[in-house]
Amino acid sequence: MADSGYAYWGSNLGRATKTNAERESQSAFMLSGNAAETGAGEDREPTAGARSLEMKASFDVLVIGGGPAGSTAATHLAAEGLAVGVLEEHATIGEPVDCTGVIGAEACDRFAIPQELIVGSVGAVTIHSPGGVTATHRSSQPMAHVVDRGKFDRWIARQAQDAGASMLLSARVTDIEYDDRHLRVVCQRPEGERQTYRAAVVILASGPRFALQERLGLGVCPLLWKSAHAELPGDGLPHPQVYLGREVAPGAFGWAVPIRRDGRPWVRVGVNSHAADVQRYLQKLCAERFPHLLPGDGVVQSRSWVIPVVPPPTTYGERVLAVGDAAGQVKSTSGGGIYFGILSAQLAAETVAEAFRRGDFRRTALAVYEKRWRARLGLDLKIGTLFRRLFTRMTDRDMDDLLRALREEEVSSQVSEKVSFDWHRELVLFVLKHPKLARILLRPLWDRPSAA
Numbered sequence: 001m002a003d004s005g006y007a008y009w010g011s012n013l014g015r016a017t018k019t020n021a022e023r024e025s026q027s028a029f030m031l032s033g034n035a036a037e038t039g040a041g042e043d044r045e046p047t048a049g050a051r052s053l054e055m056k057a058s059f060d061v062l063v064i065g066g067g068p069a070g071s072t073a074a075t076h077l078a079a080e081g082l083a084v085g086v087l088e089e090h091a092t093i094g095e096p097v098d099c100t101g102v103i104g105a106e107a108c109d110r111f112a113i114p115q116e117l118i119v120g121s122v123g124a125v126t127i128h129s130p131g132g133v134t135a136t137h138r139s140s141q142p143m144a145h146v147v148d149r150g151k152f153d154r155w156i157a158r159q160a161q162d163a164g165a166s167m168l169l170s171a172r173v174t175d176i177e178y179d180d181r182h183l184r185v186v187c188q189r190p191e192g193e194r195q196t197y198r199a200a201v202v203i204l205a206s207g208p209r210f211a212l213q214e215r216l217g218l219g220v221c222p223l224l225w226k227s228a229h230a231e232l233p234g235d236g237l238p239h240p241q242v243y244l245g246r247e248v249a250p251g252a253f254g255w256a257v258p259i260r261r262d263g264r265p266w267v268r269v270g271v272n273s274h275a276a277d278v279q280r281y282l283q284k285l286c287a288e289r290f291p292h293l294l295p296g297d298g299v300v301q302s303r304s305w306v307i308p309v310v311p312p313p314t315t316y317g318e319r320v321l322a323v324g325d326a327a328g329q330v331k332s333t334s335g336g337g338i339y340f341g342i343l344s345a346q347l348a349a350e351t352v353a354e355a356f357r358r359g360d361f362r363r364t365a366l367a368v369y370e371k372r373w374r375a376r377l378g379l380d381l382k383i384g385t386l387f388r389r390l391f392t393r394m395t396d397r398d399m400d401d402l403l404r405a406l407r408e409e410e411v412s413s414q415v416s417e418k419v420s421f422d423w424h425r426e427l428v429l430f431v432l433k434h435p436k437l438a439r440i441l442l443r444p445l446w447d448r449p450s451a452a
C-alpha cells in the first residue's frame with residue numbers, strides 16, 4: 001500500500017498509537033467549546049463540550065470544513081477505520097447560520113433526521129408573480145421539513161465524532177501544498193499561531209469559497225448567487241411563499257418560511273439574486289410583505305452569503321476531492337444544497353475508501369468520484385441550469401403570464417404530478433414540452449434574442 005509511515009487503511013492509527021506525551025502536549029479537538037450549544041445528541045453525550053480527542057500531525061484524511069458535507073464524509077471514512085480529522089474555522093459547529101434549513105421529505109426520511117431538529121414542515125407553497133398573480137401547490141403529505149440548521153450540523157458532526165473522527169475547531173485552513181506523498185495543510189489558530197498537518201488525502205468541504213480549490217488546480221465556481229436572509233419574530237404565514245420579479249429579486253427569487261422555535265413563531269425571509277445589493281432587496285421585501293414584523297426602526301438585521309449555482313471545472317485532483325458547496329453541488333433552480341452535498345459526500349467517502357484499499361491516490365484514480373456524482377445529480381443540474389438561464393431572461397410580464405397559466409386547473413393538476421422538492425428535472429421537462437408554458441418560458445428567446 002502506498003504512503004508507508006502513515007496511518008493506513010484500516011489501521012486506525014490515530015486512536016491506536018497515541019502516546020501519553022502526545023496526550024499531554026496536544027491541544028483539544030472538540031465539537032464545541034460550549035456543551036450547552038451542542039444541540040441534538042446531548043442526551044447521549046452530555047459532556048460533549050468537554051470531550052477532547054487527541055491531536056496528531058498526520059491523518060489518513062483531513063476534511064476542511066465541518067458543515068453537513070464535510071461531517072458526512074468524515075463519518076463514513078472514520079467508520080471505515082481511517083484516521084480522519086476535520087478542521088473547522090468557527091468555534092462552534094453550525095454557527096453562524098446562513099441557511100433557511102428547508103430539506104426535502106425524501107432526504108429527511110433517508111437520513112432519519114430526528115424530530116427534535118425540525119422547526120417546521122412544508123405542505124404547500126404559494127408563488128407570487130410581480131403583478132400579484134399567485135399560484136399555490138398543495139401536497140397531501142409534507143414535501144419538506146425545516147431544520148434548526150445549527151443543531152442539524154452538530155447532529156451530523158456528532159456522528160462523525162462517534163465514528164472516530166477528530167474535530168479541531170477555530171482552525172482556519174489558509175494553505176495546502178503537495179509534499180512528497182502527502183498534502184501539507186496549514187491552519188491558523190485564534191491565538192495567531194499556525195499549525196501544519198499532513199494527510200494522504202484532503203476533502204475540501206469548505207463551502208462556497210474557492211481559494212483552496214484554485215490553489216490545488218480545481219478551479220473556481222463560475223456563478224455565485226448573492227443571498228441575504230433574516231429571521232423576523234412573529235406569525236401570519238400559513239405556509240412558505242416565493243416572490244418573483246425584477247424589482248423583488250433580480251435573476252432569482254425571494255422567500256418566506258414560517259417556523260416555530262422554542263414555542264414561538266418566526267418567519268425566515270430571504271432573497272437570492274445576481275444583484276450586488278441583495279440586502280437592499282431583502283429590506284424592501286420585508287418592508288412590503290411583513291411591515292408588522294419589522295423592528296421599531298424598520299431596519300431588518302440580516303446576514304448575507306453566497307450560493308454557488310454552477311460547479312467548478314473539476315471536483316477532484318491528486319489526493320484531493322471537493323464536496324458540497326465547495327463542489328457547486330447545489331440545485332441550480334433553488335440554490336438548495338444540503339441534500340446534494342450529503343449525497344455527494346457519501347460518494348466521495350466511497351471513492352476515498354477505495355483509493356486507500358488500492359493505495360492509489362492519483363488524479364486518475366479519484367476521477368471516478370466526479371463520474372459518480374454527475375451520474376446521480378448531473379442531469380438534474382444541467383436541466384435546472386437550462387431553466388435558470390431561461391428564467392433569468394423573463395420579464396415581469398412573462399412571469400405574470402406563467403403564473404396565470406399555472407393557475408389553470410388542467411395545467412395545475414399536471415404540474416402537481418411532476419413536483420418533487422429535490423429533483424426538478426421532470427418538472428422542467430414538462431414545462432418545456434407543454435405548448436402554453438413553453439411558449440411563455442421561451443418567449444424571451446424569440447422576442448428579445450439579443451438578450452440571449
Ligand SMILES: Cc1cc2nc3c(=O)[nH]c(=O)nc-3n(C[C@H](O)[C@H](O)[C@H](O)COP(=O)(O)OP(=O)(O)OC[C@H]3O[C@@H](n4cnc5c(N)ncnc54)[C@H](O)[C@@H]3O)c2cc1C
Pocket residue numbers: 064065066067068069070087088089090094098099100101102103171172173174205206207208209227228229270305306307323324325326330335336337338339341
Ligand atoms: C441564505 C441561504 C439560505 C439557504 N437555504 C437553504 C435551504 O433552505 N435548503 C438547502 O438545502 N440549502 C440552503 N442553502 C444552501 C446550503 O446552506 C448549502 O448548500 C450547505 O450549507 C452546503 O453545505 P456544505 O457542508 O457544503 O458547506 P457549508 O455548510 O458552507 O460548510 C462549510 C464549512 O466549512 C468551514 N470553512 C470554510 N472555509 C474554511 C477554512 N478555510 N478552514 C476551515 N473551515 C472552513 C465553514 O466555516 C463551514 O462550517 C442556503 C444558503 C443560503 C446562503
